[in-house]
Amino acid sequence: MPQNDRQRERRPRAPSPHPDGLRERKKRETRQLISNIATELFKERGFEHVTVDDVAAAADVSKVTVFNYFPRKEDLFFDRSDDVQKLLRDALDSRGRRAPVAALRALAHTLVEQRHGFVKMTPGIAGFWKVVADSPALRARARELSDEVERDLGRMLAASASAPEGDPLARLVAALLVGTWRVAFREALRRQRSARAAISPEPFLELLERGFTAASAAARGSAYV
Structure with missing residues (x-):
């Protein structure tokens, strides 16, 4: 391997820019998506007639994911x-x-x-x-x-x-x-x-x-x- 290539090979790769910021943004986007879908379901059917399972299915996430972002069903509606x-x-x-x-x-x-x-x-x-x-x-x-x-x-x-x-x-x-x-x-x-x-x-x-x-x-x- 030529010297320059060996130097390039040893040089550490630069970390991805703002990985934590990207993860946090993705979390915020997922949270907002779940809340938006839940709100529309509640408006269409009424709060008592929509389950967390319904929200999870509509948002294409697991029920556990929904509860990770919203400990209570009511918090899906009052998300702010x-x-x-x-x-x-x-x-x-x-x-x-x-x-x-x-x-x-x-x-x-x-x-x-x-x-x-x-x-x-x-x-x-x-x-x-x-x-x-x-x-x-x-x-x-x-x-x-x-x-x-x-x-x-x-x-x-x-x-x-x-x-x-x-x-x-x-x-x-x-x-x-x-x-x-x-x-x-x-x-x-x-x-x-x-x-x-x-x-x-x-x-x-x-x-x-x-x-x-x-x-x-x-x-x-x-x-x-």
Whole structure:
């Protein structure tokens, strides 16, 4: 073998670029595919009439794979609950000199301006929540997720103000803000079902503003405002 060829033979092969990143992307894509297929099945047949076996067969994966990504059947439908906590955490972590409540208010306005999926009111979104309304299991899971967001937001607020984790004022502010979002969202859904088309975000924002005003008044004189 010529010298140059021997040198090339001994030279280690370069590793594949970003192998971990590629694997993670594939996992995200598989997870999203399973969730999308499950959501369509739930819309077509109703949540209680679709099994995890049905989802696995439609997605061409094993039942074990489905449970690897979604420990509960309900989580196939509510597949973005972790995104809520991330949005809240990022808003508080990057708030700079703004007060915590002001940072969350800015986040709410940004989501509305961007027509983010969490606030965009379209016939498809209304259809999604109709599946929830028709399913006792999904309604129960939705309440659990709302409680989880409220609890976690209270902890995040307390941490952002260097207050004890169980600070009752942080819990109060969190309850007011999560309750406000829930009322505003339900009202937007009601309007959407009547309109049968995308609706203006103005009434949604107006209710949110009232809620943020109430939260700011409740936390007056504290590090939260």
